Amino acid sequence: xxxxxxxxxxxxxxxxxxxxxxxxxxxxxxxxxxxxxxxxxxxxxxxxxxxxxxxxxxxxxxxxxxxxxxxxxxxxxxxxxxxxxxxxxxxxxxxxxxxxxxxxxxxxxxxxxxxxxxxxxxxxxxxxxxxxxxxxxxxxxxxxxxxxxxxxxxxxxxxxxxxxxxxxxxxxxxxxxxxxxxxxxxxxxxxxxxxxxxxxxxxxxxxxxxxxxxxxxxxxxxxxxxxxxxxxxxxxxxxxxxxxxxxxxxxxxxxxxxxxxxxxxxxxxxxxxxxxxxxxxxxxxxxxxxxxxxxxx
Ligand code: CLF
Ligand code: SF4
Numbered sequence: 001x002x003x004x005x006x007x008x009x010x011x012x013x014x015x016x017x018x019x020x021x022x023x024x025x026x027x028x029x030x031x032x033x034x035x036x037x038x039x040x041x042x043x044x045x046x047x048x049x050x051x052x053x054x055x056x057x058x059x060x061x062x063x064x065x066x067x068x069x070x071x072x073x074x075x076x077x078x079x080x081x082x083x084x085x086x087x088x089x090x091x092x093x094x095x096x097x098x099x100x101x102x103x104x105x106x107x108x109x110x111x112x113x114x115x116x117x118x119x120x121x122x123x124x125x126x127x128x129x130x131x132x133x134x135x136x137x138x139x140x141x142x143x144x145x146x147x148x149x150x151x152x153x154x155x156x157x158x159x160x161x162x163x164x165x166x167x168x169x170x171x172x173x174x175x176x177x178x179x180x181x182x183x184x185x186x187x188x189x190x191x192x193x194x195x196x197x198x199x200x201x202x203x204x205x206x207x208x209x210x211x212x213x214x215x216x217x218x219x220x221x222x223x224x225x226x227x228x229x230x231x232x233x234x235x236x237x238x239x240x241x242x243x244x245x246x247x248x249x250x251x252x253x254x255x256x257x258x259x260x261x262x263x264x265x266x267x268x269x270x271x272x273x274x275x276x277x278x279x280x281x282x283x284x285x286x287x288x289x290x291x292x293x294x295x296x297x
């Protein structure tokens with residue numbers, strides 16, 4: 001039920017499968033992979049695959065143009081009536097591909113105004129796009145925040161590309177962190193609902209994520225989703241190749257429990273692919289490839 005949420009927030013979360021644990025049993029989301037480029041490097045990423053900020057590494061999504069994406073959204077919405085949310089979450093960073101991302105939102109809003117728009121970003125470019133996010137009625141934004149301390153950050157991010165320049169080491173992590181927190185404050189002051197994703201990396205940011213949790217809570221984030229690092233060596237990520245392990249299920253739960261008293265924790269994330277379709281955990285992306293959709297039309 002609505003619990004003790006204010007009415008205007010309840011309206012936004014009640015049929016969003018990621019923001020409401022209850023809604024995920026009934027409502028579906030879909031992603032369209034329109035955003036190939038990225039402006040940072042994470043040590044848990046392999047660029048051949050989907051953005052690992054929201055995704056299972058090692059998954060390759062079918063990339064679409066904004067027009068193809070909008071047509072796909074309409075086709076899926078007509079076949080899956082519980083599909084309430086369109087998210088753009090990769091395969092790179094949606095805000096490193098702003099024209100493609102916002103063009104897709106514009107086309108969908110015109111043809112299917114009931115579908116809620118959702119976005120997931122690493123946050124580096126976020127402050128530059130808050131106005132557009134608001135103008136396009138994007139109600140939900142996820143920022144992946146893995147640290148607020150550049151000393152931790154330099155172990156996770158080898159570089160960022162910011163204002164036409166490449167930054168490395170602590171400088172890179174400092175810029176990224178400042179931009180993420182600034183973007184978060186701007187969004188929450190516009191009353192846009194924010195979820196924070198954090199990738200739990202044992203020995204690197206596991207204990208530090210309690211500090212991250214406090215920092216994002218104090219800036220108005222609505223939900224915190226701590227996800228396990230997936231680092232199988234065959235995925236070819238830096239962490240995978242250097243033997244960095246992911247957390248055990250017990251370690252993950254212990255950290256989520258520790259943060260639970262502070263704010264809402266998401267515990268039903270399924271680490272979706274950049275072209276996921278369907279209920280969380282019931283991925284139907286293979287039913288909606290370009291080839292299959294063209295035979296429906
Ligand atoms: Fe997609 Fe993300 Fe929007 Fe949801 S997924 S952009 S908030 S509509 Fe959801 Fe998937 Fe977890 Fe993401 S289960 S990976 S949290
Ligand atoms: Fe990879 Fe996503 Fe990180 Fe970019 S933000 S490097 S696509 S995991």
